[in-house]
Amino acid sequence: MKKELRVIGKPTPKLDANIRASGQAVFGHDLVLPNMLHGAILRAAHPSADIISIDTSEAEKLPGVVCVITADDVDVNNISYRRDHPILKKGEVNCIRDEIAAAAADTKAAALKALSLIKVKYRMKQGIFDPFEALKEDAPRINKFYADEENKNIAHAFHYQHGDLEAQKAKSAVMVKNRYILPRVTHCCMETCAITADYSKTEKRLTLYSVTQVPFLYQRDMAHALKMEPSNIRIIQTVIGGGFGSKLDMYPYEPICALLSIKIGRPVQILFSREEEFIASPTRQPMVMDLTTGADKEGRFTFREVNIIKDNGAYTSWGATTPFVMMQTFSSLYQVPACKFDSYAVYTNNVYAGSFRGYGNPQATFALERNIYLMAEELDMDKAEIRLLNANFQGETTGQGLIFSTCGHGEALKYVIDKSGYQSKKGNNGVGRYRRGIGLASMLHVGGGAKIYRSDGCGTTVKFDSFGYLTIITGSTEIGQGSETVLAMIASEELGISLDKIRVINTDTDVKPWDVGVHASRTSFVAGNSLLGAVNKLKEKISPRAAAMLKTTVDDLEYVNGLINSQKTGEAVKIDKVIRDIHFRAPNELCIESYYYEPGSEFQDKKYMGNVSGTYAFAAQAVEVEVDTYTGNVEVLDVYVAQDVGKVLNPLGLAGQIEGGVVMGMGYALIEEMKVDEGRILNPSFHDYKLPTACDIPEIHFYPIETNDPAGPYGAKGVGEAPLIPTPAAIANAVSDALGIKIDELPITPEKVLKAVQSGKSEKIN
Amino acid sequence: MNNNNFSKITFTINNRRMVKTISSSMLLIDLIRDEIGLKGTKPGCLEGECGACTVLIDGNPVNSCLYLAVNIDGKEVTTVEGLSQGDSLDxxxxxxxxxxxxxxxxxxxxxxxxxxxxxxxxxxxxxxxxxxxxxxxxxxxxxxxxxxxxxxxxxxxxxx
Incomplete structure (x- = not known):
């Protein structure tokens, strides 16, 4: 008989919400250490130039200034996974973010004043700001540190193929070829970048108070950069004011802050202004995608062929590896017998891109779902029907080798088609100024981690104190998504103790076991399974003693309400009494156990074949919009979301992820874009870079689909990135439905809509 | 006391009366976070666009990043820390x-x-x-x- 769940599945407010609501949470910006100095970074005045000279003498004389450094003052290694990124730039600058010098002073004002006194002489060069220009034979090499002789400006190429492309083309009744252009957008975490470095000259140890999402990889990268032993670097994560993938890489400001602290032997803090955040923190990859897709006359998909040019910017980040995820969508979202995927991350003198929630998937899904729309039009086929016909299914092994042990794709589609009233609303656009449209899109994403690093695991230690309170020490990281609460709920469920008796420790690399980091929607799945492993070991220790005390057998025991019960006799003993008995009676022991969980996924081979995740998440969205044909403004009215989450762990946290993701996707679809001219950011403020506000949000209708994946904790899959991924595609399809115009570009601004309507491209207006 | 660059101001913050001599150009957010040490009020953009630094002055909301601290002279400031009543949250x-x-x-x-x-x-x-x-x-x-x-x-x- 399946055990009834007491905690899992019940709406549970975040356990760490109280300190946030009351203003007590210590974010990176709030940390104050004794004797702390304030650092600031001088960046390039031009996106492409030789540095003739740097004169810091006036800056060093300024009262209050303690230290000024340039590349000449430090002995360091390059950073980034391509090791193509110098921390402080020497001899040349290649993008407007480039760090040239840094100052530490008693006050932030003095540090900033010092920067203004540094004299840098440049020799200007013509930069390359278009990746297609950078690919030309006569283009100069932009990044001299990553030497690929054949393709001098290609930072990372991916080539993937499955199936017989030509045979599938021959079978196709329809082929749609289209170019899609995706803009540069950025995370806009509400807290800007922050770091405090504290180097002890006596202990020769560096402590970093960081907002990283990947503390253990960060520790290793930092050690490589600074030529230190990783174990002499302790990472303490402050409360993190938003991540969304932006903190997956280490950026130069972090080792720079460490270098200042190491030079001086005092704590140094660097905090970004909002303008600096826009200029010097990562973006989503802008890209141009040429996609050709085919279907036979029944509407069955035959093949996909895609070529992607991504603007890498001047240096490489983990973001250059987004094709890992993008190729999954092209190879495996809906059944498709053949796929050819080529992508190139190309160096330019633009600001460099990073990783961002969805990891390339919103871009891939936009292109694919637009092409599906166009194929359905050409086949004169219903856009819901063509999707249902090709939907993924349970038991499917895709061309890439992804194994769908559970799959809620078809069910998700059916839900949103039904709940949104798709069939009665489609093509029913009204007359006059305001036209309505409805659009569909699906998505596939990793739902059980992603083995792109050598281990995709997470360690957990659980520790009972003598009073029956449990401490969970987890490798995983909380960035607001609610993982602390989900972990506490799992422990509460398994051990029968209330949530107020559970603490989660997750911020210190000296204390917590290894974890690859918070990304790939993996934390509930991987850290949840890891915790279950540790709790089971703990129960193996506690249960025999409890059984002896209750004069029964281990399988008769039930952990509930802080007690361990014998189900046969009804006798009970308090859990803390058993713990004390284990501790204070021979053979004396503490109730502490550790467990490391590694998902049963595969590290893909060189052809990118293999089952890269422990399980996969599926979703479908239907979006209804109203377009004002006089202004071009698109209002999103309703978003219907059905998502295969495996199992709902915390409905409150889950709904928050869905709503936050959809609204972020809406921003990407309609309003957000970093305007860049010759490598300079034109809109580095919330005044000119618009985020969705409360007044912009649609009604979001959410239908969780529980497929109970055997690999997930209680059957759960990852959820965090999924809700953002199909939203831009579904919005674009809805605008197309409303006006009969093609949408090949994001954001869908009023200007673009109006232009399409006025130029007569709309089939439904005029 | 008012000389060229500094002003002495008297105000109440979270029901506590305070007297401070501050630079006339000091922003209210800096007074609250750096001088008084109440870090609950957040710096999100320092240009009045994000609202993270909102505090109440005599009950009315202002962006403390756009408000000169000298202007709270004789007024009552409430920050997020001042909302909790005794042991319970607002x-x-x-x-x-x-x-x-x-x-x-x-x-x-x-x-x-x-x-x-x-x-x-x-x-x-x-x-x-x-x-x-x-x-x-x-x-x-x-x-x-x-x-x-x-x-x-x-x-x-x-x-x-």
Whole structure:
């Protein structure tokens, strides 16, 4: 008989919400250490130039200034996974973010004043700001540190193929070829970048108070950069004011802050202004995608062929590896017998891109779902029907080798088609100024981690104190998504103790076991399974003693309400009494156990074949919009979301992820874009870079689909990135439905809509 | 005492009376965070666009990043730390917690303050706001995590 769940599945407010609501949470910006100095970074005045000279003498004389450094003052290694990124730039600058010098002073004002006194002489060069220009034979090499002789400006190429492309083309009744252009957008975490470095000259140890999402990889990268032993670097994560993938890489400001602290032997803090955040923190990859897709006359998909040019910017980040995820969508979202995927991350003198929630998937899904729309039009086929016909299914092994042990794709589609009233609303656009449209899109994403690093695991230690309170020490990281609460709920469920008796420790690399980091929607799945492993070991220790005390057998025991019960006799003993008995009676022991969980996924081979995740998440969205044909403004009215989450762990946290993701996707679809001219950011403020506000949000209708994946904790899959991924595609399809115009570009601004309507491209207006 | 660059001001913050001599160009957010050490008020943009630094002056919400600290002379400032009553949180804070309106929490102090002032305004007028009025009330406060829905539901719960 399946055990009834007491905690899992019940709406549970975040356990760490109280300190946030009351203003007590210590974010990176709030940390104050004794004797702390304030650092600031001088960046390039031009996106492409030789540095003739740097004169810091006036800056060093300024009262209050303690230290000024340039590349000449430090002995360091390059950073980034391509090791193509110098921390402080020497001899040349290649993008407007480039760090040239840094100052530490008693006050932030003095540090900033010092920067203004540094004299840098440049020799200007013509930069390359278009990746297609950078690919030309006569283009100069932009990044001299990553030497690929054949393709001098290609930072990372991916080539993937499955199936017989030509045979599938021959079978196709329809082929749609289209170019899609995706803009540069950025995370806009509400807290800007922050770091405090504290180097002890006596202990020769560096402590970093960081907002990283990947503390253990960060520790290793930092050690490589600074030529230190990783174990002499302790990472303490402050409360993190938003991540969304932006903190997956280490950026130069972090080792720079460490270098200042190491030079001086005092704590140094660097905090970004909002303008600096826009200029010097990562973006989503802008890209141009040429996609050709085919279907036979029944509407069955035959093949996909895609070529992607991504603007890498001047240096490489983990973001250059987004094709890992993008190729999954092209190879495996809906059944498709053949796929050819080529992508190139190309160096330019633009600001460099990073990783961002969805990891390339919103871009891939936009292109694919637009092409599906166009194929359905050409086949004169219903856009819901063509999707249902090709939907993924349970038991499917895709061309890439992804194994769908559970799959809620078809069910998700059916839900949103039904709940949104798709069939009665489609093509029913009204007359006059305001036209309505409805659009569909699906998505596939990793739902059980992603083995792109050598281990995709997470360690957990659980520790009972003598009073029956449990401490969970987890490798995983909380960035607001609610993982602390989900972990506490799992422990509460398994051990029968209330949530107020559970603490989660997750911020210190000296204390917590290894974890690859918070990304790939993996934390509930991987850290949840890891915790279950540790709790089971703990129960193996506690249960025999409890059984002896209750004069029964281990399988008769039930952990509930802080007690361990014998189900046969009804006798009970308090859990803390058993713990004390284990501790204070021979053979004396503490109730502490550790467990490391590694998902049963595969590290893909060189052809990118293999089952890269422990399980996969599926979703479908239907979006209804109203377009004002006089202004071009698109209002999103309703978003219907059905998502295969495996199992709902915390409905409150889950709904928050869905709503936050959809609204972020809406921003990407309609309003957000970093305007860049010759490598300079034109809109580095919330005044000119618009985020969705409360007044912009649609009604979001959410239908969780529980497929109970055997690999997930209680059957759960990852959820965090999924809700953002199909939203831009579904919005674009809805605008197309409303006006009969093609949408090949994001954001869908009023200007673009109006232009399409006025130029007569709309089939439904005029 | 007023000389060229410095001013002596007397004010109340979270029911505590204070006298400070400050630079005339000091921003209120810097007085609150750096001089007084109340770090609950958050710097999100320092240009009045995000609302994270919202505090109440004599009950009215202001962006403390756009407000000169000298102007609080003789006034009463309330920050997020001043809302809790004894050992319990303010109903606005509790509603945000219970309804899932907090994720990373960086916008939360500003949200709490803007909602508090909106609640008072509605109570004074004895009106129960509709969803659109609630959205309008918090429109100036940006949140990147929640998509606002849970925050709006939290505000609705304050007007049963």
């Amino acid at each position: 109903p606005v804070q509790q509603a945000l917690i219970n309804h899932g309106g907090i994720q990373c929490g960086f916008c939360t102090p500003g949200m709490v303050m803007i909602i508090k002032s909106f609640q008072r305004e509605c109570d004074e007028k004895a009106v129960k706001p509709d969803r659109e009025q609630i959205k309008k009330a918090i429109e100036g406060n940006l949140c990147r995590c929640t998509g606002y829905t849970k925050i709006i539901e939290a505000v609705e719960s304050l007007f049963p």
